[in-house]
Amino acid sequence: MWNPFKKTKEYQFEEGELANNMNFSVETQPEQSLSVEEPEIPLEQLENEGLSIKLRRVTKGLLLALVFLVPIFMLPLTAPGDVLVLNKQALIYGLVLISLILWLAAIVRQGGVRLKTSGLEWGIPTFLTAILLSAIFSDRVYQSFLGSNGFVVLAALAVFSFLLFNFFEKRESGLVVNYFMAGSFLAVLAGLLSLYGVPVF
Numbered sequence: 001m002w003n004p005f006k007k008t009k010e011y012q013f014e015e016g017e018l019a020n021n022m023n024f025s026v027e028t029q030p031e032q033s034l035s036v037e038e039p040e041i042p043l044e045q046l047e048n049e050g051l052s053i054k055l056r057r058v059t060k061g062l063l064l065a066l067v068f069l070v071p072i073f074m075l076p077l078t079a080p081g082d083v084l085v086l087n088k089q090a091l092i093y094g095l096v097l098i099s100l101i102l103w104l105a106a107i108v109r110q111g112g113v114r115l116k117t118s119g120l121e122w123g124i125p126t127f128l129t130a131i132l133l134s135a136i137f138s139d140r141v142y143q144s145f146l147g148s149n150g151f152v153v154l155a156a157l158a159v160f161s162f163l164l165f166n167f168f169e170k171r172e173s174g175l176v177v178n179y180f181m182a183g184s185f186l187a188v189l190a191g192l193l194s195l196y197g198v199p200v201f
Contacts, residue, residue, distance in 0.1 A: 058102055059167060062095050068182060073087055073088055074087045096156050100159060128151075128158055131154055
């Protein structure tokens with residue numbers, strides 16, 4: 001008869017005895033340390049990348065300066081008929097040319113270039129090609145190329161827009177607009193002051 005108060009036989013097992021009796025084999029393997037070898041970057045490549053970053057920063061600064069200065073830039077020593085045209089054209093030519101040279105130098109330093117793609121990269125060359133053909137077959141070739149609305153001016157503006165598109169992200173478009181609005185505000189302010197007889201220059 002089963003007695004609940006009867007002591008049952010106690011079994012004690014030493015450490016590892018149960019595993020041996022049940023034919024379990026526990027194998028311990030020493031932990032192996034994984035070593036990841038980082039590739040060594042040549043010092044010359046690091047220097048080229050650093051210089052390329054600096055050139056891109058300088059180019060972005062020149063483009064923002066051009067956006068800010070175009071509405072307000074003028075030289076008082078220019079002939080009266082060319083105050084608003086010749087000065088701005090010279091400013092656009094100079095800063096766009098410098099920015100283009102710096103961008104090409106950055107390309108050479110980094111060993112390649114990655115251009116952004118959109119629908120504009122086909123529209124701008126097509127437009128410039130049409131303007132070039134129109135200037136070549138024009139009756140006034142000189143004015144068609146070097147006039148205030150000639151091919152050279154439009155080509156410089158096309159390069160300027162191309163650089164803006166490739167140097168500024170979409171989230172930075174507000175920064176470009178703010179620079180342009182600041183320059184426009186100063187231009188309007190200077191015009192109002194000159195209208196009331198206050199000498200600006």
